[in-house]
Amino acid sequence: MEFPKIRVTVKKVRGECHRGCKEGDQFIFEDFTKAPQGFCEGAAGVIFPCIYALTFGAEFPWEENTRAIHTTCPDEGKVTFLSEVLDKQGNPEIKKREKPPTPSPKKMLVTVEEAEGKCFYHYKKGDSFEFTGLRTPDGFCGAAYHSLFPVLFALNFGAQYPFEENKNSLAKVTCPDAGKIRFRVTRV
Known part of the structure; x- marks a missing residue:
């Protein structure tokens, strides 16, 4: 890509x-x-x-x-x-704002797809967490959130992943704690 x-x-x-x-x-x-x-x-x-x-x-x-x-x-x-x-000619892509902005936080589901070893927060395969916009669920691991943030931010503002089967989802977002936990993030 x-x-x-x-x-x-x-x-x-x-x-x-x-x-x-x-x-x-x-x-x-x-x-x-x-x-x-x-x-x-x-x-x-x-x-x-x-x-x-x-x-x-x-x-x-x-x-x-x-x-x-x-x-x-x-x-x-x-x-x-x-x-x-920048477009292929080196010019900025321009898309004018159509209407005044209003908050529109998206709902996203973060699911543990892989878990190896022990996680300090005891996350295990199949656990899932619902995010609304960039708001962190109570008690969610800060280290994991740090790794997830760029994906949550991107999906919240309409990004898509053309290499994924579901373009509104990204797999293998990995926790920095020795890569023990890998998440899938999906805009629902």
């Missing part, structure tokens, strides 16, 4: 950026899996769920161009970035 390139532009700088970002700086991500050389790791961590979601077709209804999203640096919010999907 070929992933689109993403252009990340520095839109605003408040104070001094430790990495030297200036308004108008642009970075091209060849795909969502790796940041350009020299790109700030802190900013990359914040931007990742957004560019991952854009890669798989998510749209953000509060943005003028719903195929782009603004994000903010975690270092005191000093830098604001705009991430945009």
Whole structure:
């Protein structure tokens, strides 16, 4: 599968950026899996769920161009970035917002598909958890949520996975705890 390139532009700088970002700086991500050389790791961590979601077709209804999203640096919010999907000619994909945004959290089901060894939260094959939007169910494992977040974020905003039988679902999302638990996430 070929992933689109993403252009990340520095839109605003408040104070001094430790990495030297200036308004108008642009970075091209060849795909969502790796940041350009020299790109700030802190900013990359914040931007990742957004560019991952854009890669798989998510749209953000509060943005003028719903195929782009603004994000903010975690270092005191000093830098604001705009991430945009680029078409094959290198131009931003443009999809104008059709109507004023309203919250529309999607319902998603997270199911344990594989479980090896012991899980601190005692998750086992067949366990399932219902998420509404990005709200975490009470008592859900934070480490697992951290791994699931990019997928939940993407599905909540309409992403699809063309390589899956059910395009509204992604399998093998793996817990960081030595890969003991693997989930399937499905937008229902």
